[in-house]
Amino acid sequence: MNHSLRKRVLVISYYWPPAGGVAVQRWLKFVKYLRDFGWEPVVYTPENPEIFYDDHSLVKDIPDGVEVIKRQIWEPYSIYKWITGRKGTKLGLGFANETGKKGRFNGIMVWLRGNLFIPDARIFWVNPSVRFLSRYLHQHPVDAIVTNGPPHSMHLIGLKLKRKYNLPWLADFRDPWTNIDFYNELKLTRLADRYHHRLEKKVVNSADAVLVVSYQMKSEFDSLGGRNIYVLTNGYDTDDIPALSPTATANHFSICYIGTMNRARNPVVLWQALNRLCSINDDFASKLKIRLAGQIDSSVFDAIEAENLGNKFEFLGLLPHGKAMELLGSSQVLLLVVNNTPNAKGIVTGKFFEYLATGKRILAIGPADGDLAQIISETDSGDVIDYSDADGAFQVLTNYFELFNEGNLNPETKGIEKYSRKALTGRLAEILNQITNG
Structure with a gap:
Protein backbone atom coordinates (compact mmCIF):
# COMPACT_ATOMS: atom_id res chain seq x y z
CA MET A 1 0.00 0.00 0.00
CA ASN A 2 1.19 3.50 -0.80
CA HIS A 3 2.62 5.24 2.27
CA SER A 4 0.25 8.19 1.89
CA LEU A 5 -2.80 5.91 1.93
CA ARG A 6 -2.00 4.34 5.28
CA LYS A 7 -3.50 5.60 8.50
CA ARG A 8 -0.96 6.85 11.03
CA VAL A 9 -0.73 5.54 14.59
CA LEU A 10 1.49 7.01 17.29
CA VAL A 11 2.95 4.20 19.44
CA ILE A 12 4.22 5.36 22.85
CA SER A 13 6.53 2.73 24.31
CA TYR A 14 9.17 2.86 27.03
CA TYR A 15 10.91 -0.25 25.69
CA TRP A 16 12.39 -0.17 22.21
CA PRO A 17 15.53 -1.57 20.54
CA PRO A 18 18.36 -1.68 21.32
CA ALA A 19 16.72 -2.58 24.64
CA GLY A 20 16.66 -6.34 25.09
CA GLY A 21 14.26 -8.60 26.93
CA VAL A 22 10.70 -9.75 26.59
CA ALA A 23 9.11 -6.31 27.21
CA VAL A 24 10.31 -4.93 23.88
CA GLN A 25 9.08 -7.83 21.76
CA ARG A 26 5.33 -7.19 21.69
CA TRP A 27 5.30 -3.74 20.12
CA LEU A 28 8.43 -4.24 18.08
CA LYS A 29 6.63 -7.08 16.29
CA PHE A 30 3.36 -5.14 15.97
CA VAL A 31 5.27 -2.24 14.40
CA LYS A 32 7.06 -4.70 12.11
CA TYR A 33 3.79 -5.90 10.55
CA LEU A 34 1.38 -2.95 10.86
CA ARG A 35 2.15 -1.66 7.37
CA ASP A 36 0.82 -4.94 5.95
CA PHE A 37 -2.59 -4.00 7.33
CA GLY A 38 -2.82 -0.36 6.27
CA TRP A 39 -1.25 1.39 9.25
CA GLU A 40 1.92 3.50 9.36
CA PRO A 41 3.43 3.43 12.87
CA VAL A 42 5.31 6.33 14.45
CA VAL A 43 7.20 5.33 17.60
CA TYR A 44 7.83 7.64 20.56
CA THR A 45 10.32 6.28 23.09
CA PRO A 46 12.94 7.49 25.61
CA GLU A 47 16.44 8.19 24.34
CA ASN A 48 18.08 7.05 27.59
CA PRO A 49 15.81 4.47 29.29
CA GLU A 50 16.87 2.47 32.35
CA ILE A 51 17.00 -1.02 30.86
CA PHE A 52 18.59 -4.22 32.04
CA TYR A 53 20.57 -5.10 28.94
CA ASP A 54 20.99 -4.22 25.26
CA ASP A 55 20.21 -6.52 22.35
CA HIS A 56 21.25 -4.77 19.15
CA SER A 57 20.16 -7.77 17.09
CA LEU A 58 16.54 -6.63 17.51
CA VAL A 59 17.13 -3.45 15.49
CA LYS A 60 16.81 -5.48 12.30
CA ASP A 61 13.08 -5.95 13.00
CA ILE A 62 12.37 -2.21 12.75
CA PRO A 63 10.98 -1.64 9.23
CA ASP A 64 12.93 0.69 6.97
CA GLY A 65 11.66 4.24 7.09
CA VAL A 66 9.58 3.93 10.26
CA GLU A 67 9.80 7.18 12.19
CA VAL A 68 11.22 6.67 15.69
CA ILE A 69 11.18 9.77 17.90
CA LYS A 70 13.50 9.66 20.91
CA ARG A 71 13.43 12.16 23.75
CA GLN A 72 15.46 12.43 26.94
CA ILE A 73 13.91 11.05 30.11
CA TRP A 74 14.87 11.77 33.72
CA GLU A 75 14.35 8.96 36.20
CA PRO A 76 15.05 8.86 39.97
CA TYR A 77 17.05 5.67 39.48
CA SER A 78 20.09 7.87 38.87
CA ILE A 79 19.80 9.21 42.44
CA TYR A 80 19.30 5.70 43.80
CA LYS A 81 22.40 4.43 42.01
CA TRP A 82 24.44 7.40 43.23
CA ILE A 83 23.41 6.81 46.85
CA THR A 84 24.07 3.07 46.68
CA GLY A 85 27.33 3.38 44.76
CA ARG A 86 25.90 1.54 41.76
CA LYS A 87 26.55 4.31 39.25
CA GLY A 88 27.14 2.85 35.81
CA THR A 89 25.18 -0.33 36.49
CA LYS A 90 21.85 -1.26 34.97
CA LEU A 91 19.00 -1.91 37.39
CA GLY A 92 16.67 -3.66 35.01
CA LEU A 93 13.26 -3.51 36.63
CA GLY A 94 14.73 -1.08 39.12
CA PHE A 95 14.66 -0.86 42.86
CA ALA A 96 10.89 -0.88 42.68
CA ASN A 97 10.86 -4.63 42.19
CA GLU A 98 13.77 -5.55 44.43
CA THR A 99 11.34 -6.20 47.26
CA GLY A 100 12.93 -9.52 48.13
CA LYS A 101 16.05 -7.75 49.39
CA LYS A 102 16.35 -6.99 53.07
CA GLY A 103 17.63 -3.85 54.72
CA ARG A 104 16.24 -0.59 55.97
CA PHE A 105 17.53 1.47 53.06
CA ASN A 106 15.97 -0.76 50.43
CA GLY A 107 12.72 -0.68 52.39
CA ILE A 108 12.77 3.11 52.24
CA MET A 109 13.40 3.00 48.49
CA VAL A 110 10.47 0.64 47.95
CA TRP A 111 8.23 2.91 50.04
CA LEU A 112 9.29 5.95 48.01
CA ARG A 113 8.69 4.13 44.74
CA GLY A 114 5.20 3.03 45.74
CA ASN A 115 3.99 6.20 47.42
CA LEU A 116 5.71 9.09 45.64
CA PHE A 117 6.29 7.80 42.11
CA ILE A 118 2.75 6.95 41.05
CA PRO A 119 2.21 4.87 39.03
CA ASP A 120 5.97 4.35 38.61
CA ALA A 121 9.31 6.12 38.42
CA ARG A 122 8.77 7.19 34.79
CA ILE A 123 6.08 9.64 35.89
CA PHE A 124 8.49 12.55 35.33
CA TRP A 125 8.41 11.89 31.59
CA VAL A 126 4.64 12.39 31.30
CA ASN A 127 4.29 16.18 31.17
CA PRO A 128 7.39 16.84 29.02
CA SER A 129 6.14 14.19 26.60
CA VAL A 130 2.66 15.69 26.42
CA ARG A 131 4.15 19.12 25.65
CA PHE A 132 6.46 17.75 22.96
CA LEU A 133 3.84 15.50 21.36
CA SER A 134 1.31 18.33 21.34
CA ARG A 135 3.66 20.29 19.10
CA TYR A 136 4.41 17.21 17.02
CA LEU A 137 0.75 16.30 16.49
CA HIS A 138 -0.06 19.85 15.42
CA GLN A 139 2.45 19.50 12.58
CA HIS A 140 2.11 15.75 11.93
CA PRO A 141 -1.45 14.56 12.65
CA VAL A 142 -2.14 10.90 13.42
CA ASP A 143 -5.32 8.84 13.30
CA ALA A 144 -4.84 7.01 16.60
CA ILE A 145 -2.61 6.77 19.67
CA VAL A 146 -1.34 3.60 21.34
CA THR A 147 0.26 3.38 24.78
CA ASN A 148 1.67 0.24 26.30
CA GLY A 149 2.70 -0.59 29.82
CA PRO A 150 4.18 -1.27 32.18
CA PRO A 151 5.51 1.22 32.91
CA HIS A 152 1.96 2.50 33.24
CA SER A 153 3.11 6.13 33.15
CA MET A 154 2.95 5.68 29.38
CA HIS A 155 -0.83 5.39 29.69
CA LEU A 156 -0.96 8.76 31.45
CA ILE A 157 0.62 10.34 28.37
CA GLY A 158 -2.17 8.79 26.31
CA LEU A 159 -4.81 9.93 28.79
CA LYS A 160 -3.68 13.56 28.61
CA LEU A 161 -3.41 13.54 24.81
CA LYS A 162 -6.86 11.95 24.62
CA ARG A 163 -8.33 14.75 26.72
CA LYS A 164 -6.56 17.42 24.67
CA TYR A 165 -7.22 16.16 21.14
CA ASN A 166 -9.95 13.52 21.55
CA LEU A 167 -7.96 11.16 19.34
CA PRO A 168 -8.86 7.47 19.31
CA TRP A 169 -6.69 5.86 22.01
CA LEU A 170 -5.77 2.22 22.56
CA ALA A 171 -4.17 1.28 25.91
CA ASP A 172 -2.26 -2.01 25.91
CA PHE A 173 -1.50 -3.80 29.18
CA ARG A 174 1.29 -6.37 28.91
CA ASP A 175 0.97 -6.86 32.68
CA PRO A 176 -1.61 -5.84 35.28
CA TRP A 177 -1.44 -2.59 37.22
CA THR A 178 -2.77 -3.00 40.76
CA ASN A 179 -2.97 -6.78 40.35
CA ILE A 180 0.68 -7.23 39.40
CA ASP A 181 2.45 -9.74 41.62
CA PHE A 182 4.66 -7.26 43.53
CA TYR A 183 1.97 -4.59 44.08
CA ASN A 184 1.24 -5.64 47.67
CA GLU A 185 4.96 -5.41 48.50
CA LEU A 186 5.20 -1.70 47.67
CA LYS A 187 4.40 -0.64 51.26
CA LEU A 188 1.59 1.63 50.05
CA THR A 189 -0.28 4.03 52.28
CA ARG A 190 -4.06 3.99 51.96
CA LEU A 191 -3.90 7.29 50.09
CA ALA A 192 -1.35 5.96 47.59
CA ASP A 193 -3.30 2.74 47.11
CA ARG A 194 -6.47 4.68 46.34
CA TYR A 195 -4.57 6.89 43.90
CA HIS A 196 -3.13 3.88 42.04
CA HIS A 197 -6.60 2.37 41.73
CA ARG A 198 -8.16 5.69 40.69
CA LEU A 199 -5.59 6.21 37.93
CA GLU A 200 -5.98 2.64 36.73
CA LYS A 201 -9.76 2.98 36.50
CA LYS A 202 -9.46 6.35 34.76
CA VAL A 203 -7.18 4.90 32.07
CA VAL A 204 -9.33 1.82 31.51
CA ASN A 205 -12.53 3.88 31.31
CA SER A 206 -11.10 6.65 29.11
CA ALA A 207 -9.37 4.56 26.45
CA ASP A 208 -11.39 3.76 23.33
CA ALA A 209 -10.00 0.22 23.45
CA VAL A 210 -8.00 -1.73 26.01
CA LEU A 211 -5.78 -4.67 25.11
CA VAL A 212 -4.79 -7.36 27.61
CA VAL A 213 -2.79 -10.55 27.18
CA SER A 214 -5.03 -13.04 29.02
CA TYR A 215 -8.68 -13.72 29.78
CA GLN A 216 -8.09 -13.42 33.52
CA MET A 217 -6.78 -9.88 32.98
CA LYS A 218 -9.84 -9.11 30.86
CA SER A 219 -12.18 -10.13 33.66
CA GLU A 220 -10.24 -7.92 36.08
CA PHE A 221 -10.54 -4.88 33.81
CA ASP A 222 -14.17 -5.68 33.03
CA SER A 223 -14.85 -5.24 36.74
CA LEU A 224 -13.49 -1.68 36.49
CA GLY A 225 -16.18 -0.79 33.97
CA GLY A 226 -13.86 -0.65 30.99
CA ARG A 227 -15.26 -0.62 27.47
CA ASN A 228 -14.03 -2.49 24.44
CA ILE A 229 -11.57 -4.73 26.27
CA TYR A 230 -9.89 -7.23 23.96
CA VAL A 231 -7.62 -10.19 24.61
CA LEU A 232 -4.66 -10.08 22.24
CA THR A 233 -2.04 -12.52 23.42
CA ASN A 234 1.65 -12.37 22.78
CA GLY A 235 2.96 -14.53 19.98
CA TYR A 236 5.84 -15.80 17.90
CA ASP A 237 7.46 -14.39 14.78
CA GLY A 407 12.67 -40.60 19.53
CA ASN A 408 9.08 -39.40 19.96
CA LEU A 409 9.38 -36.57 22.46
CA ASN A 410 8.31 -33.66 20.24
CA PRO A 411 4.51 -33.16 20.38
CA GLU A 412 2.17 -32.88 17.41
CA THR A 413 0.91 -29.38 18.13
CA LYS A 414 -2.26 -27.97 16.60
CA GLY A 415 -3.85 -24.57 16.05
CA ILE A 416 -0.78 -22.46 16.76
CA GLU A 417 -0.98 -20.34 13.60
CA LYS A 418 -3.31 -17.82 15.24
CA TYR A 419 -0.48 -16.93 17.62
CA SER A 420 1.87 -15.76 14.88
CA ARG A 421 2.87 -12.11 15.25
CA LYS A 422 1.52 -11.29 11.80
CA ALA A 423 -1.89 -12.83 12.52
CA LEU A 424 -2.07 -10.98 15.84
CA THR A 425 -1.13 -7.71 14.13
CA GLY A 426 -4.00 -8.25 11.71
CA ARG A 427 -6.34 -8.44 14.68
CA LEU A 428 -4.76 -5.31 16.17
CA ALA A 429 -5.35 -3.46 12.90
CA GLU A 430 -9.02 -4.50 12.98
CA ILE A 431 -9.36 -2.99 16.46
CA LEU A 432 -7.62 0.21 15.37
CA ASN A 433 -9.97 0.41 12.39
CA GLN A 434 -12.96 0.01 14.70
CA ILE A 435 -11.98 2.82 17.05
CA THR A 436 -11.20 5.14 14.14
CA ASN A 437 -14.51 4.27 12.45
CA GLY A 438 -12.55 2.74 9.61
Missing part, protein backbone atom coordinates in the same frame (compact mmCIF):
# COMPACT_ATOMS: atom_id res chain seq x y z
CA THR A 238 7.87 -16.90 11.96
CA ASP A 239 10.95 -14.97 10.83
CA ASP A 240 12.69 -16.04 14.03
CA ILE A 241 12.06 -19.74 13.51
CA PRO A 242 14.78 -20.41 10.87
CA ALA A 243 17.34 -19.58 13.54
CA LEU A 244 16.37 -22.78 15.35
CA SER A 245 18.90 -25.58 15.19
CA PRO A 246 17.42 -28.93 14.10
CA THR A 247 20.44 -30.79 15.44
CA ALA A 248 19.57 -31.19 19.09
CA THR A 249 22.11 -33.06 21.17
CA ALA A 250 20.53 -36.51 21.07
CA ASN A 251 22.80 -37.82 23.80
CA HIS A 252 21.42 -35.41 26.39
CA PHE A 253 17.95 -35.06 27.84
CA SER A 254 18.20 -31.28 28.16
CA ILE A 255 15.69 -29.13 30.01
CA CYS A 256 15.98 -25.46 29.04
CA TYR A 257 14.66 -22.29 30.68
CA ILE A 258 15.12 -18.78 29.27
CA GLY A 259 14.18 -15.56 31.04
CA THR A 260 13.92 -14.25 34.59
CA MET A 261 13.64 -16.81 37.38
CA ASN A 262 13.15 -15.05 40.71
CA ARG A 263 12.19 -16.53 44.08
CA ALA A 264 8.52 -16.66 43.10
CA ARG A 265 9.42 -18.71 40.00
CA ASN A 266 11.86 -21.14 41.60
CA PRO A 267 10.39 -24.57 40.66
CA VAL A 268 11.52 -26.49 43.74
CA VAL A 269 9.08 -29.29 42.94
CA LEU A 270 10.87 -29.86 39.63
CA TRP A 271 14.35 -30.01 41.18
CA GLN A 272 13.01 -32.54 43.71
CA ALA A 273 11.49 -34.70 40.98
CA LEU A 274 14.69 -34.60 38.92
CA ASN A 275 16.75 -35.64 41.93
CA ARG A 276 14.37 -38.49 42.66
CA LEU A 277 14.52 -39.72 39.07
CA CYS A 278 18.32 -39.48 38.98
CA SER A 279 18.57 -41.56 42.15
CA ILE A 280 16.65 -44.50 40.66
CA ASN A 281 17.54 -44.29 36.97
CA ASP A 282 21.23 -44.26 36.07
CA ASP A 283 20.48 -43.75 32.38
CA PHE A 284 18.46 -40.64 33.17
CA ALA A 285 21.16 -39.37 35.52
CA SER A 286 23.82 -39.75 32.84
CA LYS A 287 21.79 -37.94 30.17
CA LEU A 288 20.16 -35.12 32.15
CA LYS A 289 21.28 -31.55 31.46
CA ILE A 290 19.64 -28.44 32.94
CA ARG A 291 20.27 -25.25 30.94
CA LEU A 292 19.26 -21.87 32.34
CA ALA A 293 19.71 -18.55 30.54
CA GLY A 294 18.68 -15.09 31.70
CA GLN A 295 18.44 -13.39 35.08
CA ILE A 296 18.41 -16.16 37.69
CA ASP A 297 18.00 -15.56 41.43
CA SER A 298 20.57 -17.06 43.78
CA SER A 299 17.81 -19.05 45.51
CA VAL A 300 17.46 -21.09 42.30
CA PHE A 301 21.14 -22.05 42.30
CA ASP A 302 20.87 -22.97 45.98
CA ALA A 303 17.83 -25.18 45.34
CA ILE A 304 19.57 -26.97 42.46
CA GLU A 305 22.63 -27.66 44.62
CA ALA A 306 20.42 -28.84 47.49
CA GLU A 307 18.99 -31.54 45.21
CA ASN A 308 22.48 -32.70 44.11
CA LEU A 309 21.94 -31.45 40.56
CA GLY A 310 24.91 -29.10 40.40
CA ASN A 311 26.84 -31.34 38.01
CA LYS A 312 23.83 -31.46 35.66
CA PHE A 313 23.45 -27.70 35.51
CA GLU A 314 24.67 -25.13 32.98
CA PHE A 315 24.12 -21.37 33.41
CA LEU A 316 24.43 -19.39 30.18
CA GLY A 317 23.68 -15.86 31.39
CA LEU A 318 21.96 -13.24 29.24
CA LEU A 319 21.67 -14.09 25.55
CA PRO A 320 20.70 -12.05 22.46
CA HIS A 321 17.28 -13.02 21.14
CA GLY A 322 18.65 -14.98 18.19
CA LYS A 323 21.00 -17.01 20.39
CA ALA A 324 18.15 -17.69 22.81
CA MET A 325 16.05 -19.09 19.97
CA GLU A 326 18.94 -21.32 18.91
CA LEU A 327 19.21 -22.61 22.47
CA LEU A 328 15.52 -23.51 22.47
CA GLY A 329 15.94 -25.39 19.22
CA SER A 330 18.83 -27.46 20.58
CA SER A 331 17.00 -28.49 23.77
CA GLN A 332 14.60 -31.35 24.43
CA VAL A 333 12.15 -29.97 27.01
CA LEU A 334 11.33 -26.27 27.42
CA LEU A 335 10.62 -25.25 30.99
CA LEU A 336 8.12 -22.50 31.77
CA VAL A 337 7.41 -21.30 35.31
CA VAL A 338 4.54 -19.04 36.32
CA ASN A 339 5.04 -16.87 39.40
CA ASN A 340 3.49 -18.53 42.44
CA THR A 341 1.44 -15.46 43.28
CA PRO A 342 -2.29 -14.64 43.67
CA ASN A 343 -2.59 -13.48 40.03
CA ALA A 344 -0.97 -16.64 38.63
CA LYS A 345 -4.07 -17.80 36.74
CA GLY A 346 -3.89 -14.82 34.40
CA ILE A 347 -0.17 -15.03 33.61
CA VAL A 348 0.73 -16.14 30.09
CA THR A 349 4.38 -15.25 29.65
CA GLY A 350 5.55 -13.82 26.34
CA LYS A 351 8.24 -16.45 25.86
CA PHE A 352 5.64 -19.23 25.96
CA PHE A 353 4.62 -18.49 22.38
CA GLU A 354 8.20 -18.69 21.15
CA TYR A 355 8.47 -21.99 22.99
CA LEU A 356 5.31 -23.05 21.18
CA ALA A 357 6.74 -22.19 17.76
CA THR A 358 9.77 -24.45 18.24
CA GLY A 359 7.65 -27.60 18.23
CA LYS A 360 9.41 -28.79 21.39
CA ARG A 361 7.72 -30.30 24.43
CA ILE A 362 6.73 -27.65 27.00
CA LEU A 363 6.72 -28.39 30.72
CA ALA A 364 5.01 -25.63 32.70
CA ILE A 365 4.91 -25.19 36.46
CA GLY A 366 1.82 -23.23 37.44
CA PRO A 367 -1.93 -23.38 38.09
CA ALA A 368 -3.67 -26.22 36.27
CA ASP A 369 -6.77 -24.03 35.79
CA GLY A 370 -5.00 -20.92 34.50
CA ASP A 371 -5.02 -19.27 31.07
CA LEU A 372 -1.62 -20.76 30.21
CA ALA A 373 -2.82 -24.29 30.98
CA GLN A 374 -5.81 -23.72 28.70
CA ILE A 375 -3.61 -22.80 25.72
CA ILE A 376 -1.22 -25.70 26.35
CA SER A 377 -4.20 -28.06 26.40
CA GLU A 378 -5.74 -26.58 23.23
CA THR A 379 -2.45 -26.84 21.32
CA ASP A 380 -1.35 -30.23 22.70
CA SER A 381 2.05 -28.69 23.33
CA GLY A 382 2.94 -30.09 26.73
CA ASP A 383 1.91 -30.42 30.35
CA VAL A 384 1.22 -28.23 33.38
CA ILE A 385 2.31 -29.29 36.86
CA ASP A 386 1.00 -27.61 39.99
CA TYR A 387 3.57 -25.93 42.24
CA SER A 388 3.33 -28.64 44.91
CA ASP A 389 2.62 -31.72 42.77
CA ALA A 390 5.87 -33.65 43.26
CA ASP A 391 4.36 -36.96 42.13
CA GLY A 392 2.91 -35.34 39.03
CA ALA A 393 6.28 -33.83 38.12
CA PHE A 394 7.96 -37.21 38.59
CA GLN A 395 5.42 -39.01 36.39
CA VAL A 396 5.60 -36.42 33.60
CA LEU A 397 9.41 -36.48 33.56
CA THR A 398 9.42 -40.28 33.53
CA ASN A 399 7.08 -40.26 30.54
CA TYR A 400 9.13 -37.58 28.75
CA PHE A 401 12.33 -39.59 29.17
CA GLU A 402 10.70 -42.71 27.75
CA LEU A 403 9.49 -40.71 24.73
CA PHE A 404 12.97 -39.19 24.38
CA ASN A 405 14.61 -42.62 24.23
CA GLU A 406 12.03 -43.71 21.65
